[in-house]
Amino acid sequence: MRFLFKTSYAQDIALAKHGGHRFWYALLGLALLAAPWALDEYWLAQLNFVLIYSVVGLGLMLLAGFTGQFSIGHAAFLGTGAYTQGVLVNLGVPFPLAMVAAALLSAAVGVVVAMPALRVKGIYLGIATLAFGFIVEEVFARWESVTGGNAGLHVKSPRLAGIDFGGGEAFYFVCLVTTILCTLGVLNLLRAPTGRAFVAIRDSEVSAQSMGIHLARYKTLSFAVSAALAGLGGALYAHKISFLSPDQFSILQSIDLLLMVVIGGLGSVHGVFLGAIFLISMPQLIAMSKDWLPEAIGQAPGLQGLVYGVVLIAFVLFEPMGLYGRWLKIRTWLQLFPFYRRGMFKRQKSFTKSDRLK
Amino acid sequence: MQVLQLLLSGIAQGCIYGLIALGFVLIYKATETVSFAQGDLMMLGAFAAFAGMALFGLPFWAAALLALAAMVAFGMLVELAVIRPILGQPQFSIVMLTIGIGYVLRGLITMVPGIGTETHTLAVPYKDQVWKLGGLVVNVEQAVVIGATAVLCVLLFAMFRYSKLGIAMQASSQNQLAAYYMGIPVKRLNSLVWGLAAAVATVAGMLLAPITFVHANMGFIGLKAFPAAVVGGFGSLPGAIVGGLIIGVVESLAGFYLPDGFKDTAPYIVVLAMLMLKPNGLFGEKLRKKV
Numbered sequence: 001m002r003f004l005f006k007t008s009y010a011q012d013i014a015l016a017k018h019g020g021h022r023f024w025y026a027l028l029g030l031a032l033l034a035a036p037w038a039l040d041e042y043w044l045a046q047l048n049f050v051l052i053y054s055v056v057g058l059g060l061m062l063l064a065g066f067t068g069q070f071s072i073g074h075a076a077f078l079g080t081g082a083y084t085q086g087v088l089v090n091l092g093v094p095f096p097l098a099m100v101a102a103a104l105l106s107a108a109v110g111v112v113v114a115m116p117a118l119r120v121k122g123i124y125l126g127i128a129t130l131a132f133g134f135i136v137e138e139v140f141a142r143w144e145s146v147t148g149g150n151a152g153l154h155v156k157s158p159r160l161a162g163i164d165f166g167g168g169e170a171f172y173f174v175c176l177v178t179t180i181l182c183t184l185g186v187l188n189l190l191r192a193p194t195g196r197a198f199v200a201i202r203d204s205e206v207s208a209q210s211m212g213i214h215l216a217r218y219k220t221l222s223f224a225v226s227a228a229l230a231g232l233g234g235a236l237y238a239h240k241i242s243f244l245s246p247d248q249f250s251i252l253q254s255i256d257l258l259l260m261v262v263i264g265g266l267g268s269v270h271g272v273f274l275g276a277i278f279l280i281s282m283p284q285l286i287a288m289s290k291d292w293l294p295e296a297i298g299q300a301p302g303l304q305g306l307v308y309g310v311v312l313i314a315f316v317l318f319e320p321m322g323l324y325g326r327w328l329k330i331r332t333w334l335q336l337f338p339f340y341r342r343g344m345f346k347r348q349k350s351f352t353k354s355d356r357l358k
Numbered sequence: 359m360q361v362l363q364l365l366l367s368g369i370a371q372g373c374i375y376g377l378i379a380l381g382f383v384l385i386y387k388a389t390e391t392v393s394f395a396q397g398d399l400m401m402l403g404a405f406a407a408f409a410g411m412a413l414f415g416l417p418f419w420a421a422a423l424l425a426l427a428a429m430v431a432f433g434m435l436v437e438l439a440v441i442r443p444i445l446g447q448p449q450f451s452i453v454m455l456t457i458g459i460g461y462v463l464r465g466l467i468t469m470v471p472g473i474g475t476e477t478h479t480l481a482v483p484y485k486d487q488v489w490k491l492g493g494l495v496v497n498v499e500q501a502v503v504i505g506a507t508a509v510l511c512v513l514l515f516a517m518f519r520y521s522k523l524g525i526a527m528q529a530s531s532q533n534q535l536a537a538y539y540m541g542i543p544v545k546r547l548n549s550l551v552w553g554l555a556a557a558v559a560t561v562a563g564m565l566l567a568p569i570t571f572v573h574a575n576m577g578f579i580g581l582k583a584f585p586a587a588v589v590g591g592f593g594s595l596p597g598a599i600v601g602g603l604i605i606g607v608v609e610s611l612a613g614f615y616l617p618d619g620f621k622d623t624a625p626y627i628v629v630l631a632m633l634m635l636k637p638n639g640l641f642g643e644k645l646r647k648k649v
Contacts (some may be wrong), residue, residue: 070450116477116633123449123592127584128633131626142619238518251581262454301475302574306465312458316451317443335508346445 002335013191015184033174034170036299038279044053044168045240046284049271050276051175052236055273056259058186065266067222068202068350069117072126073133074257076113077227079140079249080108081234083147086155086244095165097236104233107224109136114223120123120218121205133254140246152245175236182229189225189271244261248302259308263315265322274323320347360495364545364610365597368568370500372606373507377562379584379590379598380514381555387531388551388593389441395459397560397580402463403429403560404576405569406530408478418483426560433556434549441552442545475574479612480567503565510561511599518595527551531593582609585629591639604628 004011004018016022018258031038035047056078064070081102088098111127123200140147147153158165160175165174189195197218200208209215238244256279265274286304294301300306330353381396393399406428410421428605436459444451468475486497518524530537530544538544563576570576590597605625611623620627632639 070453093546096378098360116630116637120633120637123386123453124588124633124637126392126453127588129583129628130581130630134626135623135630138619138623258457299464300469302465302468304460304465306469309458309461309463309465311456313462316455316458317440320444320447320451 009260011044015187015191018229026349040122041168044067044172046280048168048172048175048240049280050273051172051179052233052240053257053260053271053276053279054233055175055179055182055231055236056233056257056275057264058182058269059226059233059313060228060257061198061261061264061266061269061272062186062189062198062259063226063273064223066195066202067198067219067226069219069222070126070258071113071129071226071254072251073113073129073131073136073254074226074230075249075251075253076129076133076255077106077110078234078253079136079244080109080227080247081231082238082241082244082249083140083153083234084231085235086153086239087146089156089158089239090154094160095239099232103228103232106234107228109231109255110223110225110227111220113227114220114329118219129249130251130254133249133251137246137250140249147244149244150246152243155242157242158198158239171239175240178236183234183269186229186283190269194218194221259312263311263322265324268322270327271322271324274327278311278323282311321345360614362494364614366494366496366500368607368610369474369603370503370606371501371610372495372586372603374562374566374569374579374602375583375597375605376588376599376602377507377510377558377565378580379587379602380456380510380595381558381562382583382587383590383592383595383598384551384555386587387407388511388527389443389445389452389548390531391449392592393456393555394453394544394581395436395456395463396555397577398460399429399433399556399559399577400563400566400580401572402432402433402467402563402570403556403572403576404480404563405467405566406560407564408572409473411477411481418481424563425564426557429556431558432555433552433554436556437549437552442548445545445548448480454540464574464577480564480572482564482568484568489520497623501567504571506561506565507599510558511596514558514595516623520643523547523550582625585625585632588639589632591641594639597639605615 006012011017016025036044039047042084056074059077059094060071060074082332083285084102084105085098088101089095093101113129113132117125120128125231127222141150144151155230158171165171190198197208197213200211200213201215201218201222203214241248260275260279261272263278264273265271285306286307290299290303315322321328329345332344378396378400381399382392385393385396387389394489394543403425406425407421410416410424411418413420416424440455440459441452444455467473482499484498484502489498489501518528518616526537526542527547529540530542530547534544538552563572566579582605583602585600587598588601590599590601605628608624608628609621612624616624
C-alpha cells in the first residue's frame with residue numbers, strides 16, 4: 001500500500017500524484033509513440049479511431065459527467081466540426097487552422113444550444129438536445145450547396161507546407177498530439193476554479209448558486225467547451241473517414257457517444273478512454289464471434305444492438321461507475337490484499353427524490 | 359377541403375404520437391423516469407398481435423386481447439427484472455437503462471427467424487375501407503385510431519381521477535417515501551404502471567400497424583412522441599394527447615405547405631420553441647424547489 005505524505009498544497013492538485021503515476025503514464029506515452037512501428041495498418045487505424053472518439057468523449061464527459069447536463073444530440077456538434085473541417089480544407093485552408101475554426105464554430109453552436117438549456121433541466125434538456133440533433137442532421141442533408149446533402153462530401157487529405165498528413169502514420173501523430181493536448185487541457189480545467197464550479201453544479205444547483213456560482217454562465221461555458229472538443233474530434237473524424245454524409249451524425253451516433261461515456265464511467269477522465277476502446281473494439285469482437293454463433297443469431301442485423309443493450313443494462317445495474325469503476329475495485333483489491341471486503345463499494349439504498357420540485 | 363383532409367390525417371397521426379406519449383407520461387408520473395423503450399414496446403406489441411394472427415390463426419380481436427395481456431405481463435417483468443433494482447438511483451441511469459432495453463428488444467426481434475427481418479402487414483378487419491363524408495374521404499383506419507385513442511383517454515383519465523389505484527399512483531409519483539409510509543405498496547404500483555404503459559404502447563402499435571407496417575424499426579416513431587409529451591407538459595395525461603395532436607397536425611401541415619425537410623423537423627422545431635417559451639408545457643405543473 002502507498003501512503004502519500006503531503007508537504008505542500010500544490011500536491012493536492014498535481015496532475016501526477018506520485019511516482020507510480022509518472023512511471024505508468026510515461027510508459028503509456030512511449031507505447032503510444034511507438035505504436036506506428038509496432039502495429040500493422042489495420043490496428044493503427046483502430047487506435048486512431050479510439051483517439052478521435054476520446055477527444056469527442058472528453059467533451060461529452062465534461063458536459064455529462066462533470067457538469068451533469070445530459071446531451072442526447074452530441075453527434076450534431078461532431079457533425080458541425082466535421083463539415084466545417086471538410087468544407088474549409090476543400091477550400092484550401094491549412095488544416096490546423098481549419099481545426100481551430102471547426103472547434104470555434106462548434107463552440108458557437110454549443111452556446112446556441114445552451115440557451116434553452118438554461119431554462120430546462122434533466123430530461124427536458126435531454127429532449128431539447130435530441131430535438132436539436134435532429135434539426136442539425138436535417139440541415140446537413142438539405143444544405144446541399146455546402147454539405148453536398150445526402151450525396152455526401154469528400155474531404156481532401158490534410159496538407160501543410162507541402163507535406164501530406166493524410167497517411168496512416170502521419171495522421172496518427174496528428175490525432176495523438178490533439179488527444180494529449182485536449183486531455184491535459186480538460187484535466188487542467190477540472191482542477192481550476194471553473195472545473196470545480198462545473199462539479200458543484202452537477203452535485204447541487206441550489207447549493208452551487210448559493211456559493212456564488214453564476215449558473216447560466218458556467219452552464220453555457222460547459223456547453224461551449226464540450227461542443228468545441230466534439231467539433232475538434234469531428235474535424236479529425238472528417239479526415240479519417242474522408243467521406244461525410246448526414247446519416248453518420250444521426251441519433252444513433254449520439255446514443256453511441258452517450259453509451260461510450262456511461263460504459264467508460266461517468267465522472268472520470270479515464271472512463272472516456274476506456275469507453276472509446278470499448279466502442280471501437282466491440283464491433284470487431286462481435287464480428288469475430290459471429291462464426292461461433294448459430295446462424296439465426298450470428299447473421300441477425302440486430303446483433304450489435306443487442307450486445308450493446310445487454311452491456312449497457314449490465315453496467316447500469318451492476319457497475320454504475322463503468323469500466324473505470326471496475327478498475328478502481330480491482331486496484332483497491334490489489335492494494336488492500338488480502339483485506340478487501342465485498343461491501344466496500346456497495347450502493348446505498350434510496351427512494352426516488354422528485355426532480356420536479358426543482 | 360384539402361385543409362380538412364390534411365387536418366384529419368394529422369390528427370390520426372397525432373393520436374399515435376399521443377398514445378406513445380401517454381406511455382411516457384404514465385411512467386414519468388409514477389416513477390419519475392423517462393422510458394426510451396416505449397417505442398420498442400410498441401413495436402413488440404405490434405409483433406405480438408401479428409404473431410397471434412399469423413402463427414396461431416386467431417381472429418383480430420382475440421389476437422389483440424392476447425397481445426395486450428402478454429405485453430402487460432412483459433412490462434411488469436421488465437420492471438421487476440431491471441428497473442426495480444436501481445429504483446432511487448439518479449434519473450439518468452434509468453434513462454440509459456431504458457435505452458439499453460430498447461436496443462435489446464430491437465436486436466432480439468431481428469433474431470426471430472423469418473419474422474424479425476421482414477416487413478409485415480397486420481390484417482385488421484377494417485383494412486382499406488373508406489368512408490365518404492361529403493367531399494371528405496375518411497380512412498376507416500384513421501377513424502379507428504382517433505376513436506380508440508379517445509376511449510383510452512377517457513378510461514385512463516377516470517382511473518387517475520376516481521380510482522384508489524390512480525390516486526395511489528399519483529401519490530407515489532410525488533413522493534415515494536411518503537407514499538410508502540402511507541401504506542401504498544410503491545414497488546407493486548411501479549410494476550403495474552409499467553404493465554399499463556406496455557398496454558398503451560401495444561394499443562398504439564396495433565393502431566399504427568395497418569397504416570405503416572409491422573417491422574423491427576417501427577419503434578423509432580417513439581422519438582417523435584417525445585416532442586408530443588414535452589409540448590403537453592411531461593406530467594399531464596391530457597397534455598400528452600393534446601401535444602400529440604399538435605405535433606401530428608403541425609407535421610402534416612408542414613409536409614404540405616413548407617419546403618422539403620420541414621416535415622421531419624417540424625416537431626422538433628415546435629418542441630424547441632416550446633422549451634424556450636414555456637418549459638413546463640401547456641398543461642405542466644409549476645413547482646419550485648424550496649430550500
